[in-house]
Amino acid sequence: MMVFFNRRTVLAASLMIGAATAFGPAPAQAARTDLVLGVRLEPPHLDPTAGAAAAIDEVTYANIFEGLTRIDRNGAVQPWLARSWEISEDGLAYTFSLQEGVTFHDGTAFDAEDVKFSLDRARAEDSTNAQKPLFAGIESIEVVDPATVRITLAKPNGGFLFNLGWGDAAMVAPESAETNKTKPVGTGPFRFSNWAQGDNVEIVRNDAYWGDPVALEKATFKIIADPGAALASLLAGDVDAFPIFLAPENLPMLEVDPRFTVAVGTTEGETILAMNNKAGPLADVRVRRAISHAIDRQAIIDGAMFGIGTPIGTHFAPHHPAYVDLTDTYPLDLDKAKALLAEAGYPDGFTATIKLPPPVYARRGGELIASDLKKIGVELEIVPLEWAQWLSEVFKGKDFDFTIVSHTEPMDIGIYGRKDYYFQYDSPRFDETMAKLEIASDTNERYALMGEAQRIITEDAVNAYLFQLAKAGVWASGLKGLWVNAPIQANDLTGVSWQ
Structure with missing residues (x-):
């Protein structure tokens, strides 16, 4: 969905037309060639070939x-x-x-x-x-x-x-x-200029670029993690755009403000309650299935994302033609969840930790999930982490029971075949399916194999699949060329300009 026009926009346009008629045409002004782009997270470094963080x-x-x-x-x-x-x-x-x-x-x-x-x-x-x-x-x-x-x-x-x-x-x-981690040198249309750590990263136009020149002379990626600060900076004009806006509860207000364009698109971000498949009770598939039956996905979308997000039942983007809707595999059923826990030897539940990275969806979602699981006797200790800690403890160290994260890499179901990956899943059946997919070239055959892979990981309840992360972008109405959807984790500025 893209929002370009609203009642106030039309009214403002009418007033401007009237003013132009009365006083004559306004003098032409040169289009801006700078951009301040708000981003949620500071990258740990700037080498995309040496780090997993989407912020890079x-x-x-x-x-x-x-x-x-x-x-x-x-x-x-x-x-x-x-x-x-x-x-x-x-x-x-x-x-x-x-x-x-x-x-x-x-x-x-x-x-x-x-x-x-x-x-x-x-x-x-x-x-x-x-x-x-x-x-x-x-x-x-x-x-x-x-x-x-x-x-x-x-x-x-x-x-x-x-x-x-x-x-x-x-x-x-x-x-x-x-x-490249601190002074990245590439071939692109922008070159690195400065990194004020904790505040912003600045890039400038590469006038020696081999391809079509870009319109922007300078772009500043302003790091703003707090949703309230993000809204304030946008309203004050200190930031021109948030390709991923942090405060979805404010989108209705921004939609009716003629200063802004609001564009809600899709991402490759499967947001999951990840479970350590080799840790304690979670090593038992019956426990993981119980967890999946205890979670109210729509309530999490409503409470953590203010209704913006698509429920998913597997690790695959719903907009892809090979997606299989498996959201009914684990309907909300507390009695079923308790029965599975008892069958696995945990009739009174158990205690565990949930380690949460900084994004709003994780922090808000973690509180809601803790409330859901308490109803079946699973008591969660909430442990908030910064990204560096999360990458060290959870992603690399595998020292966790539960975590919430959005996997934004495109077509990344193959991660379930990595034996050393952080949720530590191991399935010969899945591996065999992915091996067939890797060599398949026929589209229909590939889609069928993708569907089979989705069913396997859902049947094994590797993780609890929550929702597909929406891309809610907000930017100044005169700015053109930012991506509405996010088929890959990027803020591609090559086609961005001011009108």
């Missing part, structure tokens, strides 16, 4: 760093630093023709050697890339000539070109890769 890509994707391909606003794969490619008949060899005349922001040339370096680095044994499995199927990378690179896979992968469009597959240079 929300600053750098398509702005500072680029890949061989890119994901556009519609979720489609587009050629980028690779202008074209050819795929061998057996589906194993991809020969990429690269854009020529491309340079990194430090003036060093981009060529096929940089592609080999970037992908070899991402798939190396000591790689810190958060999406290292994306590159595991690469068997070899051959530099044919400076403008041509051939990547050979061990087996066909129908999603390979999409994988290359992730921020984790961004092209980096050997001269600057080690310092």
Whole structure:
């Protein structure tokens, strides 16, 4: 849904027309070329190839760093630093023709050697890339000539070109890769300018950019975590836009204000109550199913997100044609939940911790879930964490019982096949399904396998699936080109301008 017009907008327009008629045309003013963009979270660093935090890509994707391909606003794969490619008949060899005349922001040339370096680095044994499995199927990378690179896979992968469009597959240079966390150097239309830690990240136009120039000369990503402060900064004009607005309860007020455009779209963010499948009672599938039966999804959407969000029953985006609606698998049924707990040996329930990262959906949702689970005898200790703590304790250390997080990576159901992933799920049946999906190229076959994978993880109640995170954006009415939907975690500013 996009909101462009309302009664007050029409009234304001009428008054302006009347004033123009009475006093003549207003003098033309040059369009602004700067932008202040509000973001919820400060990135831990600025290297998208070395971290899992969505906040990194929300600053750098398509702005500072680029890949061989890119994901556009519609979720489609587009050629980028690779202008074209050819795929061998057996589906194993991809020969990429690269854009020529491309340079990194430090003036060093981009060529096929940089592609080999970037992908070899991402798939190396000591790689810190958060999406290292994306590159595991690469068997070899051959530099044919400076403008041509051939990547050979061990087996066909129908999603390979999409994988290359992730921020984790961004092209980096050997001269600057080690310092990209604090001084990112990419090939994009913007270059890094300054990072005032705790406050903002600033990027400026790259006048030596190889592609179409961008309209903005400068963009500042202003870090505002508090919903009240976000609203105040928007109303005061200190911030021009919030691509993801923190206070959905204020959207009705902003919709009728002619100064703003409100656009509610979709994201790839499956918001889940994640459970440690190898910790205590939660190692028993009957307990996990009991938890799923005890949660009122719609109440969580209403209470934590003010009604903005779509209930889900599995880890898959509802807007995708392969989505299977499994929300009825675990209807709210406290008696069923208690019976499952008793069957598993916990007739009186148990105690556990729920570790919550900073986002509003997690903090508000955690309180509601604690209230829900108390009704079946499960007492939760709420432990709020900052992102660095969450990444260390939960994501890396697996030291948790429950947590709430939104997985915003696109098409990421494959994480359920990673044995060392934080919720520690292990299913040969799921692995077999994903192995078939990886080599399938027929669309209908791929969709059927995606559906099977969704059913398996729901049947195993790996996590309790809550809702698909909505993307509620608010920005100044004269600003054009921001994405309404979020097919990938990004604030792509390449098409943004003031009118």
